[in-house]
C-alpha cells in the first residue's frame with residue numbers, strides 16, 4: 001500500500017474506476033465504538049462513491065453484531081470499519097466472529113483509522129483481512145475495495161436463509177439469473193413511501209418498521225417486516241451513497257427488520273416485482289416470514305410515480321415550506337397518493353400545508369407526523385395497514 005497523502009486531503013477526481021469489474025463493489029462503511037469521529041469515514045465514503053462504488057453507510061456507534069447483520073443483509077463485498085476509539089483489538093475479532101454467526105464469514109473486514117503498527121499482526125491473526133493506517137491514500141483504499149469483488153455465485157456456502165435471500169436480491173437487481181428453486185411469494189402488505197428528498201422518508205420508514213416490530217412482539221401473527229430503500233446512482237460515475245439504513249436502530253432491532261439498500265438510475269424499478277416476491281418467499285425460520293414490506297423510493301420529485309405499479313398502498317410524504325398551492329396542483333406525485341403524510345409537522349408552514357393537502361386530498365387521509373419524535377407514527381401505521389391487502 002502506498003502512503004501518499006496528496007489525494008487523501010484534497011479533492012478527489014470523479015471517475016468510474018469500477019466499470020470492468022463483475023459488479024460494482026458494495027462496501028459497508030461501519031463505525032464501531034462509542035466515539036464520534038466520523039470525518040474519516042465521510043471522506044472515504046465520498047471517494048469510494050466518486051470511483052463508482054456503491055457505499056452503504058450504517059452510521060456511528062455500531063456493534064460488531066449489528067454491523068455483521070448489515071453486511072449479511074446488504075450482501076456487501078467488504079466491510080470497511082473505521083476505528084478511532086482504541087477499541088480495535090476487541091471489536092475487530094468480534095466483528096469477524098459475528099460474520100461467522102451470520103453465515104457470511106467469507107466477507108472480508110478491512111480496518112483503518114488510528115491503528116498502531118504494533119497491533120496489526122494481532123488483528124490479521126484474528127481474521128481481519130487488511131489494516132490501513134492514517135496516511136493511506138484514497139486511491140489505495142479504492143483499489144483495496146475493488147480487489148474484494150468476486151463473481152456473484154447463485155448459492156452461498158451457508159444455510160442461513162436471510163443470507164441467501166440477500167444474494168438472491170443482488171442477482172435479481174442486477175438482472176442476472178436467480179437460483180431456480182428460490183421460493184417466491186408476494187408479502188401480505190407491500191407499502192410504498194415516496195416524496196421529495198429531505199421529506200424525512202427514511203426516518204419515517206425506520207419508525208414504521210420499529211412500530212411494526214413492537215406490535216409483532218404482542219401479536220406474532222403480524223410476521224416480520226422488511227424494507228427496501230432505493231437511492232440514486234450517479235449518472236457520471238455510477239457510484240452511489242446508500243445512507244438510509246443509518247436511520248434504523250439495528251443495535252436494538254437486530255434481525256427483526258430485514259433492510260436492503262439499492263441504487264437505481266432515475267425511476268428504473270425494473271427488478272422490483274422479483275425483489276418483492278423473493279422477500280415474501282424467504283423462510284425466516286423461527287424469526288418468521290416477511291409479511292410486511294416497506295419500499296422507500298429514491299425521492300426524485302414530483303414526477304416519481306412508477307412506484308404505484310408495484311405496491312398495494314402509496315404514502316406521499318410532504319414537509320411544510322417546500323412549495324405552495326400551485327405545486328400541489330401539478331400533476332404527478334400527488335395523484336398517486338393513497339394517503340398523504342405531513343411530516344416535520346413541528347416546522348413553520350404546517351398549517352398551510354395541511355390546509356392545501358385537505359383541499360386536494362378528497363377522501364384520502366392526511367396524517368401529521370414528526371418522525372424524529374415518533375409522533376403520529378402509530379396512526380400512520382394503522383392507516384397504511386388498514387388499506388393494504390391482507
Ligand code: B12
Pocket residue numbers: 008034035036037038039040041043044079080081082083084085086110111112113114132133134135136137138141
Ligand atoms: C478531528 C479530531 C477530532 C474531532 C472529530 C470530528 C469528527 N466529526 O470526526 C473532535 C474535536 C470532535 C474530536 C474529539 C475527540 N477526540 Co479526536 N481527533 C481528531 C484528529 C485531530 C483528526 C481526525 C480526523 O478527522 N482526521 C482526518 C480524517 C480524514 O482522517 P482519518 O479519520 O484518520 O481517516 C483517514 C485514515 O485514517 C483512513 N481511514 C480511516 N478509517 C478507515 C477505514 C478503512 C477501512 C480504511 C481503508 C481507511 C480508513 O482513511 C482516512 C482518509 O485518509 C485526531 C488526531 C489525528 N491526527 O488523527 C484526533 C484523535 C482521533 N482524537 C482522539 C481523542 C482521544 C478524542 C477525544 C476522546 C478527546 C477528548 N478527550 O475529548 C474526543 C472524542 C469525541 C467523541 N465524541 O468521540 C484521539 C484518539 C486516540 C486513540 N484512538 O488512541 C486522537 C488520535 C488524538 C490523539 N492523538 O490522541 N477529535
